[in-house]
Amino acid sequence: MMRLELVKRPQRSMLFSALSPFIAFALTIIAGAVMFALLGVNPLTAFNIYFIEPISQVWQLHELAIKAAPLILIAVGLSVCYKANIWNIGAEGQFILGGIVGSMVPVLFPQFEGPLVLPLMLLLGMVGGAAYAAIPALLKTRFGTNEILTSLMLVYVAQLFLDWLVRGPWRDPQGHGFPQTIQFNDSAVLPELMPDAGRANWGFVFALVAAVLVWILMSRMLKGFEVRVLGSSPRAGRFAGFGLNRMVFFAFLLSGALAGLAGISEVSGAIGQLQPVISPGYGFTAIIVAFLGRLNPLGIVAAGLVLALTYLGGEAVQSALGISDKVARVFQGMLLFFVLGCDTLIHYRIRVIGLALTKPEGVAKLEAAPKLKEAR
């Protein structure tokens, strides 16, 4: 029988640390080619439609930026959590709450206009996302409740709450019964960056700024060091006087605020009103973005653009080839699998052991024994 054996490297391999996202992407492409072939589509045609055509014109690059902005914003926050070994997987819910709380201004006070509206909305969005993220943080620090399950359960609750709002109290009375709020007034809409060239809005700028700020935080400031120490060795962190509970709150509030900012940016920029569904799973896809970007904010910018492309490509193959746009989800899932698998190469060498090649265990032990003595 064939067997894989991991041999620990003396130190992490810088080479594979840099290469592994690319290897993972290449493997995804190969697996994707097999998948398209199984679906009866020429892989080259499919890849052209999936990866090349959606970004061959300037306005399409703007669409890419629209999709990438929330992914980057959320993933940058999640990277801090995951570095600290804190598992916030409820960003989707924090995104929704950010969208809801930020929308209070234009929905409840439609007459309120002026330059103050947008900053207030963005601020409220961040507060909403952070407050929602504070729930699992509080439960974890107070009662030791597993944050993975609580943060995830709250996603379902947030989705249902939004559904209730737009069908119930916040429904546009002149909306012909459609489940949506009123269109936001002009001063509540996030402006486009270059209206002549495409639809991309300020959300993308927020994402880039957030990435740079978090990068500075993580690599140049004490807080970033604290995150890394507590993540890799909570015991060492305690000796250094870093509080684990404070870190749980810090990581959740930061990632919740960024997810909330992404939510309100999406609602006020790309959509312009609240509707029952405001996210095609950005909060979950951002988990993939965070890992593909090696939990490094600058890597996450690149990874966010790649994952945004999988969304656009999914839409493109659906309209051009009649394949379900779920193909995007499959690509995203495969990508994460391969990234995680390739990450093993950073810490381990992999030896493939077949039956014929292995020495009987006794022989191997005999050979190893004198070496052990020498070592002593």
Add this chain to the structure above:
Amino acid sequence: MDITVNILLTIATAATPLLIAAIGELVVERSGVLNLGVEGMMIMGAVGGFGATYLTGSPWIGLLAAIAMGAVFSLLFAVMTLSLATNQVATGLSLTLLGLGLSGMMGTRFVGQPGERLPNLYIPGLTEIPVVGRLLFGQDPIFYISIALTAAVMWFLFKTRTGLTLRSIGDSHTSAHALGIKVIRYRYLAVIFGGACAGLAGGHLSLVYTPQWVENMSAGRGWIALALVVFASWRPWRVLAGAYIFGAVWIGQLHAQAFGIPVPSQFLSSLPYLATVVVLVLISRNKRLTMMNTPASLGQPFVPDR
């Protein structure tokens, strides 16, 4: 009386998939592996079960297909976490994401197609006994499997030598390895068993609970099953009790919606998820109980040194 029996029957139907998935995950976690991919394996089981039934016309073949689908899908997780020692949390998440995507793609052609329900048990004479007849002898086959499975897992974990070995691996994989136990092999088998259970639970959804294919039809049940294992502090009989409590909550909110209780349906629908959070908080408040029962090496990757 008939109403009570009907309600009890629907509760059992709602509890069964939770019970099966949670029992499978319990064995996995007892071996020290945390597989967060239950939701993904479940939905793959659901689409596999429905698809096989649709293509062959036999829900029994569908049942087997659901189990096989879950097991094969879990193998992906096993190879990654056990042979490649990847992060179990992240890998489990990716299994769920991939499962939701893959099932959606595979199921496109099944949307809106009529399904075939697994027939209920019927034993002439026994099933007609008033009240208890239908409860004991008139349910769907997977219900009986779920009860038998719980009993079998209880016996296996606590009454057999292999079960003891499995638990010892979960508590300290290094000690077990030092004793010459094949840690990785045990864990492979445990993960695949968990996958088969999750697949069966998914099959229950698309062959019994609502015999049709709807995208994302697992609706977070895989995650609730994970919570149930924590709630049960890794004890099979408590999983059984927990699954039926959750089944009751699930059915209760559906009935409340049907009766037109003046509470928005969305609030009622969010009850099972909120209940999960509350239950998790209640159980984790008792820190000693949790500490005592949690498999000590849960979620930690293991690379045998030699």
